[in-house]
Amino acid sequence: MGQFRFHQYQVVGRGLPTEKDPHPKIFRMKLWATNEVRAKSKFWYFLRKQKKVKKSNGQILAINEIYEKNPTIIKNYGIWLRYQSRTGYHNMYKEYRDTTLNGGVEQMYTEMASRHRVRAPCIQIIKTATVPDDLCKRENTKQFQGKEIKFPMVFRKIRPPTRKLKTTYKASKPNLFM
């Protein structure tokens, strides 16, 4: 599986109890952040936009990391996001094939950075879902579904098995055919 840059956290918080409201409503959010501290900060950022509560008059009740349940099965992830471009805010829906949701989200961040020059702080994930094969919308994910997937490796780069054996010059041109 490997290291992920973005982890999924579940953050639960509420406003502080007052005399007027001794049992305030509890809110829960699932969000992505690089670490727990940032996750808590993101929680307040989003909650502030929706409810009249801030970090100074609220409390975090729980924060847990959510791990992938089945990291050995390939799934199609649909990600709905809102991002800020140079000219305004836009919504997007993107699909990724991956074994874990964290992997799919990381793919999304790198793709947004490369295709649209959008940095991670300017992306808000609205919703993620595991999409069954027949409901996928993008050709790029659909072409790898199905039982009969088969393709040759066309251009075979010969790589030394360790970086120590790397050479700048080679005596003869390596054979690139698989």
Place this chain on the structure above:
Amino acid sequence: MPFKRYVEVGRVALVNYGKEYGRLVVIVDVIDQNRVLVDAPDMVRGQMNLKRLSLTDITVKIEKVPKKSTLIAAMEEADVKNKWENSSWGRKLIVQQKRAALNDFDRFKIMLAKIKKAGVVRQELTKLKKQAA
């Protein structure tokens, strides 16, 4: 030239880079253009980049993402281990591993064996030369 080795469910591949270097694995599903789900009897099923794999000629008859026991049974049926060890590629790798694991005494024994073999070859050569002359 047409392609003979395809990335497909059931293709046996050799890991040629990284922590799992030298392991024979079976491609169990394809994630996308660059990555595949890979499985072997003694490892946890995981994803691997195709850049780390060298495809072999051997295929195993399995469906997408089989259970571990099904995979092991299918690998027995396809006789992957024997086919690999009898193939020229597999034999070369085994010889490489043997050579790397020699100790000084083994190298001494090999030196004696080489000298003996060279002696026998030279005897035969002189016999043939005498016949031709």
